[in-house]
Amino acid sequence: MELRGIDVHxxxxxxxxxxxTAEMGAYFKTALTGIPIEETVELYRSLGLMAVVFGIDKTSRGQAYPGNDYVAHLAGQFPETLIGFASVDPWAGTRAVDEARRAVVDLGLRGVKFMPIGQAFYPDDRRFYPLWEEISHLRVPTIFHVGHTGSGAGTPGGGGLLLEYARPIPHLDRVAADFPDLTIVAAHPGWPWHDELLSLMLHKPNVWMDLSGWSPKYLPPTVVQYANSLLQDRVLFGTDYPLISPERWLRDFEAVDFKESVRTKILLDNARRLLAIDPP
Ligand SMILES: [Zn+2]
Incomplete structure (x- = not known):
């Protein structure tokens, strides 16, 4: 089947x-048990989609991470469907820098995902600059969660998690300024700071956005407006699977007022450029 889109999240x-991932299920009102990788691959394949897949390394917070080797193994089994991204725990210091390099150079992972809320760090904290420096040299994109999260939502004190770690300005703004060669995909439209994120994207061409985590029906009007115009080359299709299914996302995307020429860019062309996936 012809490739129709790339789900970057x-x-x-x-x-x-x-x-x-299951811990966010309550917020998204889905009970999550494990889904065998074959089932996920079959779903994406049947829809003509590829998918970027990642976990989040929070080992310094005492949580298990299945490892970049595991992600590389899954992606290696289904290279026509899965694009593996690494995760490293920024608090691991030089070990994080070395692991990012190993994950990209030796394991062939194609980008690095960060979750500042769950990993409890400010991206513009100078202690993490060696990591951004390294990833910038590796020439692979990063994905940084921005804005609200389902993680901890509705539990006492939000599970102790701080939303502020994921505020685009100043935290990502400063990283984008200091590392102009680092490609930063701000994951989700960044609500309640989506307008900050739009400003950041207009100002710094190394910042992109994925539309994951929300049904497109609920995208703020300014996000749709800029995605349809000035930012149409840096907005990406993303679901947050398994929390939102690709069928639902695509169905709801149809119902939103995007220009036809922009739809193809969001679904496929922009991600091809981001990930250097050539047309057949
Ligand atoms: Zn996510």
């Missing part, structure tokens, strides 16, 4: 790795 959902 899916979480590990296999029975071995469902833990951290």
């Amino acid at each position: 899916t979480h590990l959902a296999t029975p071995e790795a469902i833990g951290e």
Whole structure:
């Protein structure tokens, strides 16, 4: 089947790795148990889609991470469908820098995902600059969660998690300024700071956005407006699978007022450029 789109934001959902993703299930009103990788691959394949897949390394917070080797193994089994991204725990210091390099150079992972809320760090903290420097040299994109999260939502004190870590300005703004060669995909439209994110994208061409985590029906009007115009080359299709299914996302995307020429860019062309995936 012809490639129709690339979902740049899916979480590990296999029975071995469902833990951290399942904790967000209550917020998204889906009970999550593990989904065998074959089932996920078959779903994406049947829809003509590829998927970027990642977990989040929070080992310094005492949480299990299945490992970049595991992600590389899954992606290696289904290279026509899965694009593996690494995760490293920024608090691991030089070990994080070395692991990012190993994950990209030796394991062939194609980008690095960060979750500042869950990993409890400010991206513009100078202590993490060696990591951004390294990833910038590796020439692979990063995905940084921005804005609200389902993680911890509705639990006492939000599970102790701080939303502020994921505020685009100043935290990502400063990283984008200091590392102009680092490609930063701000994951989700960034609500309640989506307008800050739009400003950041207009100002810094190394910042992109994925539309994951929300049904497109609920995208703020300014996000749709800029995605349809000035920012149409840096907005990406993403679901947050398994929390939102690609069928639902695509169905709801149809119902939103995007220009036809922009739809193809969001679904496929922009991600091709981001990930250097050539047309056949
Ligand atoms: Zn996500």
